[in-house]
Amino acid sequence: MFHIVSKYTIVILYSWGILYLCYVIYFYIYSKLLMKKILIPTDFSKYADEAIEVGAQIAKKNNSEIVLIHMLELPTHMNDAISGETSIPEIMLFKRKAEETLKSIKNRPYLAGIKVTEVVRLDGAYKGINNYIKQHTDFDLIVM
Numbered sequence: 001m002f003h004i005v006s007k008y009t010i011v012i013l014y015s016w017g018i019l020y021l022c023y024v025i026y027f028y029i030y031s032k033l034l035m036k037k038i039l040i041p042t043d044f045s046k047y048a049d050e051a052i053e054v055g056a057q058i059a060k061k062n063n064s065e066i067v068l069i070h071m072l073e074l075p076t077h078m079n080d081a082i083s084g085e086t087s088i089p090e091i092m093l094f095k096r097k098a099e100e101t102l103k104s105i106k107n108r109p110y111l112a113g114i115k116v117t118e119v120v121r122l123d124g125a126y127k128g129i130n131n132y133i134k135q136h137t138d139f140d141l142i143v144m
Helices: 017-033 046-062 088-106 125-135
Strands: 002-004 011-013 037-041 065-071 116-121
Touching (some): 037 046, 037 125, 046 065, 065 088, 088 116, 116 125
Parallel strands (some): 037 065, 065 116
């Protein structure tokens, strides 16, 4: 004997019993809960652009949100000889340029219809991304 379980016409034989039905329901619910928020770090390279395209495809299939993050690691050779720090105007210039670049990425056609959030942080790539993930624990997938 057969039963239609959903609009996808999943057919279950009675011989498989309740266990199979539970598996189908679990898989359907689990697949709908997966990958709702995707983190995509970018350094604006062509490889990072390819990762953004892949992340966009995944986001469209799962109705997900994308967070584009860029870690702005300031080079040590820019430090002031007296204070040992980088001047504030230079930092702001680099940060503003990174924000503009992320905004231009956000407007690409393959990201149309996807909620995209841009984040720029002043930190090293590995340490900064790791810290961001620790602070925002709701990411389901990281695409690099």
